[in-house]
Amino acid sequence: MNMSRAEERSRERLVVVGGDAAGMSAASQARRMRGPDELEIVAFERGHFTSYSACGIPYWVGGDVPERDRLIARSPEEHRARDIDLRMRTEVVEIDVGGSRVRARDLDSGAESWTAYDKLVLATGARPIRPDLPGMDAPGVHGVQTLDDGQALLDTLAATEGRRAVVVGAGYIGVEMAEALINRGYEVTVVNRGKEPMSTLDPDMGRLVHKAMEGLGITMVDDAEVTALRVGADGRVRAVVTEEAEYPADVVVLGIGVRPETALARAAGLPLGDHGGLLTDLSMRVRGHENIWAGGDCVEVLDLVSGLHRHIPLGTHANKHGQIIGAGVGGGYATFPGVVGTAVSKVCDLEIARTGLREKDADRAGLQYVTVTIESTSRAGYYPGAALMTVKMLAERRTGRLLGVQIVGREGAGKRVDIAAVALTAGMTVEQMTALDLGYAPPFSPVWDPILVAARKATTAVRRGTA
């Protein structure tokens, strides 16, 4: 079949599974490189939307973004106008790797059919973790993974009189949803399994987030295992129940995190990593499969600092993957070398950022390290709006190589993490960082940028450690 197809058709067919960032970036980039006479592109998306910013959902729910469609970078019609045969509300339910074809189901009619491919891109994304607890499916309980989820939550908020919201989970989605609900005038409680919020930070830095969120009027409940959602006589959610207490809730938002959506890939025998994500080579080709690429939230990526693979669902990586896959499919050459694990978020005016390794990541990677923590300001101390920030820095013992940076502070703190992200990528030592020529003027930075202050202190700690 495979050979006859190549003869039958004068052009190749690319099949894309998943119509969000990675999939449609790949399709668009491939289309830019090869016209419709050379390459047919068929894309399947099981939802109602393409190419949208899931990261923007909290800001839409919170009211900063006035309408849903602002989050859509490119609509199905726009993709079709570029000669992409986009099949919406159509779910791929099987990949036949040996036969180079996928089976797809029209979710409205239920009809199924096979589509052959010469090249296949898997961009199936991630699915939210939903613990199997009583009441989890009750009205008033919402995830915020898709635009449909966001709309359902907004509908609930509009229809509900009570003003008590409980957010389950205190990672990025949890803290951003806490902000959204505060902005909507809710009394917000965040119930969190970890010892501190933001487990992507070390606990000492998470503690600062805890305190700052309390300062914003948010009730923070850490170290709490949710055992059930209590439901009222009308079937709607009434409270979040933990082993220790019960938190009344008119609405519950789940921000527990996501896992790679790789059931299809697993069934097809494609290689998965420890975190359940697809494993690819540096050109984002699925390992061992010449004609299959994968990118976005369904893959694992190489952590350049630890040398281990991680699952990091983030739009910015998905877009990069899509570009690289599109180049490869189009006959070009590009690679995704890996990540250093940069992330930034905010809760009202509190900014939270991290890159590289936490202490436990370094332990796991077999790295020994020193840590320092400093306080500084976003601008010269005498300049209006100078905001406090705390910077924690990890450096490898003996070599002094930068391993990670975490920042918690007010306006102007977060994006400073980029300085450390580039230094990590370049393999700089903290001593090399002390000489970095960073932009200085009183409205932008103290004369020693906080990153330089941390690097100096870390340099001293490394020296002492090696003495």
Add this chain to the structure above:
Amino acid sequence: MNMSRAEERSRERLVVVGGDAAGMSAASQARRMRGPDELEIVAFERGHFTSYSACGIPYWVGGDVPERDRLIARSPEEHRARDIDLRMRTEVVEIDVGGSRVRARDLDSGAESWTAYDKLVLATGARPIRPDLPGMDAPGVHGVQTLDDGQALLDTLAATEGRRAVVVGAGYIGVEMAEALINRGYEVTVVNRGKEPMSTLDPDMGRLVHKAMEGLGITMVDDAEVTALRVGADGRVRAVVTEEAEYPADVVVLGIGVRPETALARAAGLPLGDHGGLLTDLSMRVRGHENIWAGGDCVEVLDLVSGLHRHIPLGTHANKHGQIIGAGVGGGYATFPGVVGTAVSKVCDLEIARTGLREKDADRAGLQYVTVTIESTSRAGYYPGAALMTVKMLAERRTGRLLGVQIVGREGAGKRVDIAAVALTAGMTVEQMTALDLGYAPPFSPVWDPILVAARKATTAVRRGTA
């Protein structure tokens, strides 16, 4: 004499010439490393203040910083409390290198005396360029180099009814003083010799600054050579006169730039570079002189991108130099590898930043390059406050090595230059930069950070250039 002194005194004597950032940082760091029983420190400062932020003067004049003393990091008394023998209002008028001594004059009494040194630090700073034109010394004409200058300007502003201010020069000091005077409610005209303001940018980027400053209500006069300052019957300045026109002025601020203050060093036969600054080795020791260090605005620094020496008067470098000198004097080891030429500034909400080489710098260094310019936003396009920015990027022809970045935009634009500064330091190519793992969330960045957008376009330009 030299040998007898070493025998006479049980401790070494460090003499520091200049009591601002570089000098007093060096003195403080040396003191941290060696106590008063080991090292005597004598510091001479001809002015009234020590360790102050000259960069903060525009914000004090503009009213953002309420009082002068907020700009002073450490007073003479604080230095003396750390066993530094600080002699204020005392100017060093001669260095006797052969005799290892300096001659200093008490500016109040006129008395002079010699002080011997074992180690000498020169931190004489820079002096403002004041063209020798008629009217230049008239009341109402002000430089803004020192705290005394700032106070004199504020006194003039308080005593002057007219609201027309002319700023001569459109570099960092010029544009920052334009903002200060706008904030004070003045009608501001900026008269500038160059074709565009901000000659530290390429002219195409300077043009954006020109337009934006006009948008702020500032009258911009480019390509204008000042020939005189017209003075009224009362002796006060009345107008700035150029070859083409005359600009009425109730107050004139000079922001023409500075030159290294190295008359003393020149007279002493110390090595100076093409820009008139002292030349040092990487540990900031004056070349060929084992016991003399120099740092801050009086030295030239190595530009790591071009391989040429430059004069970059900037507080952040001066502080670094001071640290390194102090470590060296104290018997430790530290080096200043050089700069990449990062600078950031603002005029009201307009942010201006640059790092690395302009086109003409690259030409001068013998480098061939491609340039790209992109427009993007500081945040996700749909997020409130997303502000436009223009990023220009230079990359070396064939190799694709990053050579420079210039940014003109609104809030959130300026400090992004740090990403490029670190990439320049690490010698990254623009293609390597496309894979940088920068912090992304809608309130902080578009999904492709503007720096990544520029890097992608530059990568394409490099490829086309080498095809």
